[in-house]
Amino acid sequence: MTLNTRKRVFSGIQPTGEAHIGNFFGAIRNWVANQDEHEAFYCIVDLHSLTLPWDPAELTRATLAKGAELLACGVDPGRSVLFVQSHVPAHSELAWILSCVARMGELRRMVQFKEKSKGETESVGVGLFTYPVLQAADVLLYRAHGVPVGEDQRQHIELMRDIGQRFNTLLGETFVLPEAWIPAAGARIMALDDPTQKMSKSADRPASVVQLVDPPDVIVKKVKSAVTDSGREVRAADDKPAVSNLLSIFALAEGVPVAELEERFSTSGYGDFKAALAEVLVQRLAPIRERYRELMADPGETQRLLATGAEAASAIAEETMADVRAKTGLLPRL
Numbered sequence: 589m590t591l592n593t594r595k596r597v598f599s600g601i602q603p604t605g606e607a608h609i610g611n612f613f614g615a616i617r618n619w620v621a622n623q624d625e626h627e628a629f630y631c632i633v634d635l636h637s638l639t640l641p642w643d644p645a646e647l648t649r650a651t652l653a654k655g656a657e658l659l660a661c662g663v664d665p666g667r668s669v670l671f672v673q674s675h676v677p678a679h680s681e682l683a684w685i686l687s688c689v690a691r692m693g694e695l696r697r698m699v700q701f702k703e704k705s706k707g708e709t710e711s712v713g714v715g716l717f718t719y720p721v722l723q724a725a726d727v728l729l730y731r732a733h734g735v736p737v738g739e740d741q742r743q744h745i746e747l748m749r750d751i752g753q754r755f756n757t758l759l760g761e762t763f764v765l766p767e768a769w770i771p772a773a774g775a776r777i778m779a780l781d782d783p784t785q786k787m788s789k790s791a792d793r794p795a796s797v798v799q800l801v802d803p804p805d806v807i808v809k810k811v812k813s814a815v816t817d818s819g820r821e822v823r824a825a826d827d828k829p830a831v832s833n834l835l836s837i838f839a840l841a842e843g844v845p846v847a848e849l850e851e852r853f854s855t856s857g858y859g860d861f862k863a864a865l866a867e868v869l870v871q872r873l874a875p876i877r878e879r880y881r882e883l884m885a886d887p888g889e890t891q892r893l894l895a896t897g898a899e900a901a902s903a904i905a906e907e908t909m910a911d912v913r914a915k916t917g918l919l920p921r922l
């Protein structure tokens with residue numbers, strides 16, 4: 589018998605909005621890289637997409653499309669468990685139990701809630717406020733050690749550790765306290781039209797993101813219209829946030845250090861640099877887009893793979909829930 593000593597990882601992505609290069613370089617790329625060394629669980633967090641107003645038909649389409657996007661990026665159902673959050677009801681059950689352990693004050697401190705509620709804290713949905721608890725349930729349910737995410741999720745991972753620790757202290761050792769696995773490069777890709785803001789699916793500014801499935805001409809147009817900084821030098825510096833962002837995207841897409849690019853473009857202007865970046869992105873994303881198109885031509889196959897993933901995830905989730913229900917004191921059903 590061989591013992592499974594691989595560390596478990598869990599991460600999720602919201603279905604609504606097409607995935608962009610920030611999602612890819614900040615998270616999905618590392619999901620793919622973790623598949624062999626770790627026992628990986630990757631989840632399309634559809635319930636999270638209900639925290640802001642949504643269109644039901646679009647949510648259904650986007651959930652399946654996100655499955656195809658992740659498969660196209662290289663998430664391999666033979667080596668990871670890929671599934672849809674709502675297909676495993678234990679996520680919602682654990683979220684409720686944890687919401688009785690979490691504190692109002694700690695949720696109020698969440699920066700993302702402050703940003704997304706835009707100060708309208710009385711009129712936004714309750715789900716927007718409690719969604720970090722659902723996120724805690726997502727990860728704690730699988731007793732995951734690592735959570736490969738972008739920088740924006742650091743505070744939420746700290747919160748899930750606090751909630752898990754409190755449960756363990758109050759009711760007995762149950763949860764593994766997860767760590768945020770944030771990459772050294774690509775953890776915070778900024779918007780193309782505004783380098784002070786993170787590239788985001790929900791920004792509703794098409795020119796701010798390069799989507800993984802954008803056609804080549806659209807990628808070229810978006811990169812060429814990306815904002816740059818004053819001066820002409822292609823150099824990463826604090827006073828050059830736009831060019832620094834483009835350089836780090838280039839470095840990630842081509843797999844070379846930023847310094848090498850600074851050297852390569854030392855005699856070029858921004859125009860030549862952006863044209864080369866567009867070309868590299870088109871090349872890097874072409875296989876993903878091609879595979880995505882093939883998968884979307886037969887969505888039944890993606891749906892079947894997601895169903896198989898949900899079965900595997902449910903088995904692990906049920907083990908944890910049996911322990912959680914017992915520790916919580918819920919009467920077992922005969």
Ligand code: AQP
Nearest residue numbers: 601602610611614615737738775776777787788789790
């Ligand atoms: N700009 C980014 N740079 C690096 N990593 C990023 N991630 C998101 N944006 C960047 C990481 O991608 C994973 C999935 O996150 P998400 O589903 O929350 O994606 P999003 O683009 O952040 O989506 P939204 O709906 O538009 O959310 P907000 O409004 O928060 O930006 C995560 O690991 C995330 O860190």
